[in-house]
Amino acid sequence: MGWRMLEPEQVDLADLALALEDHSDEHTWWFDPETGAVEPQSVHALEVGDDEPVRLLPITPLPVALGYGDMEDFVACVRDIRARDLLDRAIVGRGAFRRFKDTLFDFPELRRAWFAFHDARGERRAIEWLVERGLVDARAAEQAMASRGDPDPAEMPGLLDAQGLARRVAADLRRMYRKRLRAVLLVGPWARGEAQPESAVELVVVLDRFTDRWSEKRRMERVMWRHSMRNDAVVTEIPVTAIEFEHAVTPLLSRAVAEGVRVA
Amino acid sequence: MEPLERGREELRAARALLDTGFPSQALTRAYFAGFHAAAAALMTTGQSPPTEAGVLAAFSRQASANGHFAADDARALRKLFEDRNDVDYALAEAPVHEAQQAVDAAEQLVASVSRFVSGPR
Numbered sequence: 090m091g092w093r094m095l096e097p098e099q100v101d102l103a104d105l106a107l108a109l110e111d112h113s114d115e116h117t118w119w120f121d122p123e124t125g126a127v128e129p130q131s132v133h134a135l136e137v138g139d140d141e142p143v144r145l146l147p148i149t150p151l152p153v154a155l156g157y158g159d160m161e162d163f164v165a166c167v168r169d170i171r172a173r174d175l176l177d178r179a180i181v182g183r184g185a186f187r188r189f190k191d192t193l194f195d196f197p198e199l200r201r202a203w204f205a206f207h208d209a210r211g212e213r214r215a216i217e218w219l220v221e222r223g224l225v226d227a228r229a230a231e232q233a234m235a236s237r238g239d240p241d242p243a244e245m246p247g248l249l250d251a252q253g254l255a256r257r258v259a260a261d262l263r264r265m266y267r268k269r270l271r272a273v274l275l276v277g278p279w280a281r282g283e284a285q286p287e288s289a290v291e292l293v294v295v296l297d298r299f300t301d302r303w304s305e306k307r308r309m310e311r312v313m314w315r316h317s318m319r320n321d322a323v324v325t326e327i328p329v330t331a332i333e334f335e336h337a338v339t340p341l342l343s344r345a346v347a348e349g350v351r352v353a
Numbered sequence: 354m355e356p357l358e359r360g361r362e363e364l365r366a367a368r369a370l371l372d373t374g375f376p377s378q379a380l381t382r383a384y385f386a387g388f389h390a391a392a393a394a395l396m397t398t399g400q401s402p403p404t405e406a407g408v409l410a411a412f413s414r415q416a417s418a419n420g421h422f423a424a425d426d427a428r429a430l431r432k433l434f435e436d437r438n439d440v441d442y443a444l445a446e447a448p449v450h451e452a453q454q455a456v457d458a459a460e461q462l463v464a465s466v467s468r469f470v471s472g473p474r
Contacts, residue, residue, distance in 0.1 A: 170402065170411070287407040289434070302445050306436070313435070314428050323409045325435035327444055341442040 093123075097216055097225050097233035100125040106211030108148040109218060110156055119145035122224055146222065151214065160189050163206050168249055168286040168321070172196050212237045251279035251290050252350060254320050259353030261312045262294060271295040271331050274349030276341075281348055289323040292352075293345045295334045302328055356396060357470060360389035360463050367456045376452030377440045383452070383459040384437035387430045390459075390466040394422060397470050409434055426465050429458040 104127040108118035116129045127148070160180045167173040175195075179188035193200040216233050219225040225233075252275060259273035277291035278284040299305050305328040317324045329342060337343040354362070367382035388405065391412040395402065398415065402408045409430060416427035433455055439445040447455070 170400075170407070285404055285406065287402070287404060287410040289406050289409070291438070302439075303448060303451050306439070306445075310432060314431060317413060317431055318424075321410065321414055323406055323413070323431055323434065325431070325438060327435075327439045327442065329444065333444075339443050341444060 094226050095122070095125045095219070095224055097219065097229055100215070100219065100225075101127055102212040102215045102233075103208065105148070105215035105218065106208070109151045109214055110211065112150050112153065118148040120148050120224075121145055122222075148218075155214070157185065159207060159210050160185070163203055166249075166286060167199060169196070169199070172199055173286065206239060209237045209239055249286065249290075249320065249322055251275060251284065251322075252352060254290055254316060254322065254324065255279075255292060255350075255352040258290075258292060258312060258316050258324060258326075261316075262309065263353060265308070265312065266296060269297045270353065271297055272334070272351055273353040274345050274351050276345045276349045280350045287323070289325050292324070292326040293334070293342070293349060294326045294328045295331055296328055298330050298332070299328065355393065356389045357393035357463070357466060360386045360393060360466070363389060364456070364459055364463055367459060371449070371452050371456055376449045377445075377447040379452045380433075380440055380447040380455045381437050383455040384433040386459040387433045387462040390463045391426075391430055394466045394469055422469060423465060426462050429462055433458060 105120070108120075108127055108129070111118060111129075116131045118127060118129050120127055121144070123144070128145075157180065160176075164173060164176045164180065167176060172195075175192050176189060179185065179192040193203055213234050216225070216230050216237070220227055220230045255273065255275040259270075262273060263270050272293075272295040274280075274293045274295070275290070276293050278288040279290055294305075294309065296305065306326070309326055309328070313324050313326055316322075327341070334342060334346070337346050363382050363386035367379045367386055370376075370382055371379035388408060392401075392408050395408060395411055395415065400411055400415075402411045412422065412430060413427040416422045416424045436445075436447070436451070436455060440447055
């Protein structure tokens, strides 16, 4: 194709993301592979013979279903029951995008969170579009993608950062048990990526050894309750010995080993 | 069957299991007594969370934010939930005294919710 590779940061990724979700009949979007510029052209301008688009690449919008999926994914993370119910209803049927945005006006913090979420996903898709056309180096694209992950739920109002919460619990347990604490794993739906907003934050706490599991549970109870209350969540734990964990003596422990997210 | 009545029934089952030598099973029933009581309390305030975890979270929220229920009740419910999970995962057999405490906690929770449901709001 004869053009040099661009750096992802040379491209206005927000504009490219906008173009990729623009299904307007009034104009089309074009990409200049030499400069990285993203420009709309009216349909009329193209029809009258302007030859400039010849060196430009057309930007075909991505399927609407992707945007719909983004809304679904976002709503699934909303913990405020009323907001989630309203948003859930908003995204059903025709006019879903408009209703979804209208509903967010009643929840300003969630609205800001949505734009952060939406922009991150849009820019990642823009980078993928550039990679697929050989316009940017794959390694540079990978770095650019990594810096545009879905926003940290801890910084988003109404969303639970289960891993962050688990790490804070683990830090408290470390102070309590010191060297006796071998590991803390986040297990269950939050580890599997299947959590509902209110799903319990389930932890497996690996201690070097103990003689009475219930005594350890009672010792940790205050920590679990404190973090539950602070985070408007249900945090639970099961203490296991290092030997039990290594030998995965029950199906729970087998799963914990396979899918658990180690936070300490 | 209404949730509060179901809670009372689970409580009777928990006591029966405890009396006949099934402490782990008694603990599980004690949890469900507390769970159904919590669901009944939430229904009174116009809430019906669709999931089990949703009931627990909403009950805690009501206890802390609105003071509708004592925080101790919410704390007891979280503990019952955790203990029941641990027993159901077959990692922990409940000793009799733990099962007894669970049944006592569930009894307290059911009584607390009964007062709330029948009292002025």
